[in-house]
Amino acid sequence: MISSIDIQHVKSEFPIFDREIQPGSPIIYLDSAATSQKPRQVIEAITNYYEQSNANIHRGIHKLAEEATKAYESARARIGNFIGARSQREIIFTRNTTESINLVARSWGKANLQPGDTILLTEMEHHSNIVPWQQLAQEIGLNLAFVNVLDNGQIDLEDYHSLLEREPRLVGFTHMSNMLGTINPVADMTRAAHAAGAIVIVDGAQSVPHFPVNVLELDIDFLAFSAHKMCGPTGIGVLYGREELLEEMPPFLGGGDMIKRVELTEFTTNSLPYKFEAGTPAIEAGIGFGAAVEFLESVGMENIRLHEQELTAYALDRLEEVPGVRVYGPAADQKGGVMSFSFEGVHPHDVAQILDSLSIAVRAGHHCAMPLHEKFHLPATTRASFYLYTDKSEIDRLIEGLYKVKEIFN
Amino acid sequence: MDDLYRELIIDRYKNPQLQGSMDPHDYSYEDDNPLCGDRIRIDVRVDQEGTVTEALFSGEGCAISQASADLLVESIIGKNLDEVKKLSTEHILELLGIQLGPVRIKCALLSLKVLKAGVYGLEELEEELL
Ligand SMILES: Cc1ncc(COP(=O)(O)O)c(C=O)c1O
Numbered sequence: 261m262i263s264s265i266d267i268q269h270v271k272s273e274f275p276i277f278d279r280e281i282q283p284g285s286p287i288i289y290l291d292s293a294a295t296s297q298k299p300r301q302v303i304e305a306i307t308n309y310y311e312q313s314n315a316n317i318h319r320g321i322h323k324l325a326e327e328a329t330k331a332y333e334s335a336r337a338r339i340g341n342f343i344g345a346r347s348q349r350e351i352i353f354t355r356n357t358t359e360s361i362n363l364v365a366r367s368w369g370k371a372n373l374q375p376g377d378t379i380l381l382t383e384m385e386h387h388s389n390i391v392p393w394q395q396l397a398q399e400i401g402l403n404l405a406f407v408n409v410l411d412n413g414q415i416d417l418e419d420y421h422s423l424l425e426r427e428p429r430l431v432g433f434t435h436m437s438n439m440l441g442t443i444n445p446v447a448d449m450t451r452a453a454h455a456a457g458a459i460v461i462v463d464g465a466q467s468v469p470h471f472p473v474n475v476l477e478l479d480i481d482f483l484a485f486s487a488h489k490m491c492g493p494t495g496i497g498v499l500y501g502r503e504e505l506l507e508e509m510p511p512f513l514g515g516g517d518m519i520k521r522v523e524l525t526e527f528t529t530n531s532l533p534y535k536f537e538a539g540t541p542a543i544e545a546g547i548g549f550g551a552a553v554e555f556l557e558s559v560g561m562e563n564i565r566l567h568e569q570e571l572t573a574y575a576l577d578r579l580e581e582v583p584g585v586r587v588y589g590p591a592a593d594q595k596g597g598v599m600s601f602s603f604e605g606v607h608p609h610d611v612a613q614i615l616d617s618l619s620i621a622v623r624a625g626h627h628c629a630m631p632l633h634e635k636f637h638l639p640a641t642t643r644a645s646f647y648l649y650t651d652k653s654e655i656d657r658l659i660e661g662l663y664k665v666k667e668i669f670n
Numbered sequence: 671m672d673d674l675y676r677e678l679i680i681d682r683y684k685n686p687q688l689q690g691s692m693d694p695h696d697y698s699y700e701d702d703n704p705l706c707g708d709r710i711r712i713d714v715r716v717d718q719e720g721t722v723t724e725a726l727f728s729g730e731g732c733a734i735s736q737a738s739a740d741l742l743v744e745s746i747i748g749k750n751l752d753e754v755k756k757l758s759t760e761h762i763l764e765l766l767g768i769q770l771g772p773v774r775i776k777c778a779l780l781s782l783k784v785l786k787a788g789v790y791g792l793e794e795l796e797e798e799l800l
């Protein structure tokens with residue numbers, strides 16, 4: 261099979277892979293679901309902004325401020341285009357996925373939900389798509405319902421449809437699980453939710469970085485994602501929202517930038533998207549985010565998806581070979597590049613520590629999905645996750661590392 | 671790695687010497703680290719002078735947490751409670767014979783935390799450990 265991307269070329273774009281953790285052994289980075297590595301283009305865009313155009317944006321009437329504003333706003337436009345938004349007004353910069361979801365809970369939720377209303381989530385949500393709703397539920401007296409996850413790691417669609425009969429006002433689910441790798445049938449799920457009269461928020465933290473996501477085709481009302489998981493910097497994320505919904509929503513934080521006019525006792529809000537962006541943002545991060553999207557587009561999201569599908573199938577095959585290893589989640593064709601596994605008789609911390617000594621970076625813990633781990637009766641798992649720069653030889657090294665774990669603990 | 675996974679640690683993890691529970695006991699406490707699911711319970715019996723006569727641990731978790739519990743429990747038998755209260759992080763690291771990073775040190779210290787919470791009361795303990 262011819263690989264969909266030129267892996268050596270892609271890897272060479274990431275300066276961190278030049279680093280040798282121990283002499284002669286470059287890092288094998290299998291923790292991209294936590295955060296991705298950053299290509300040179302992104303690092304340079306940030307440095308270039310600081311060296312050439314550093315200024316506060318939007319209000320300045322000078323050359324640097326104009327350049328900075330232009331770079332920041334063209335990043336917004338590029339990101340909007342990347343997910344198929346109709347307008348840049350629908351792209352709100354936040355700090356990350358978590359803040360994006362909180363914005364919807366605090367703004368849309370408070371304005372639209374009444375005591376006794378139901379919010380429907382799933383058992384495979386990241387804590388960031390559970391806790392903001394728990395907080396809101398406590399505050400105004402909402403019911404939270406959770407769609408069952410099947411043993412094979414897929415959403416129980418029958419349960420989903422029957423829970424929709426409770427007429428939830430809002431349905432929230434992840435596009436791709438950061439523990440199981442499950443890719444959910446978003447288009448079908450949004451269609452059913454809309455038919456039941458609900459608004460839909462999709463957690464795109466793991467999907468937008470890894471495959472093409474189009475908010476119009478999927479008919480998503482709100483989409484949250486983070487730059488740092490898609491080759492961009494930390495400190496910036498996006499909330500996409502349908503313009504009609506955003507227009508009706510009250511502002512989230514108050515302060516500079518989000519206002520049109522302020523008097524001592526009242527203010528009028530600015531237009532979209534600025535209404536939701538109070539204070540000086542992470543300007544360099546926004547610009548870096550734009551560069552990250554440009555980089556991903558140059559490789560091609562379809563190519564990235566194909567590459568990761570190939571890796572996923574290969575990794576599942578190889579992991580199954582190792583006695584005592586059990587991988588959670590669906591089969592390769594329903595799964596993104598996230599392998600959470602248990603190792604009989606060895607705690608994930610011990611697995612991760614031994615792999616680390618071989619320069620292999622994986623994650624051990626509950627991956628911010630404690631309810632899901634509880635469901636599978638697991639205190640924790642070890643997780644290896646892939647991205648466009650991961651190659652098969654690194655999976656081979658992982659497997660060798662797991663045999664080493666076995667040797668030490670036998 | 672072969673440093674971190676000294677034979678002693680792997681051996682105590684696989685063949686703990688003082689695993690179990692006692693009822694009745696004079697002191698007992700259980701706690702967990704929800705981040706990784708490590709869980710330790712320690713039961714202690716003391717004589718009239720407050721000297722530890724018997725101690726056992728039970729629980730589950732990583733090799734570091736379980737081995738350190740086994741070694742800690744072993745190390746307090748014959749010690750007076752006043753001495754037990756004074757045990758420090760260094761004591762655990764000496765027993766294990768390794769250095770640990772900030773995440774793994776929590777695994778190693780869970781047993782000490784449980785032991786001290788049992789013989790001390792948790793509040794005093796938190797002041798002391800943190
Ligand atoms: C599915 C999912 N949702 C939400 C988040 C939270 O992202 P952030 O920490 O960038 O807000 C993550 C990242 O860990 C994730 O994997």
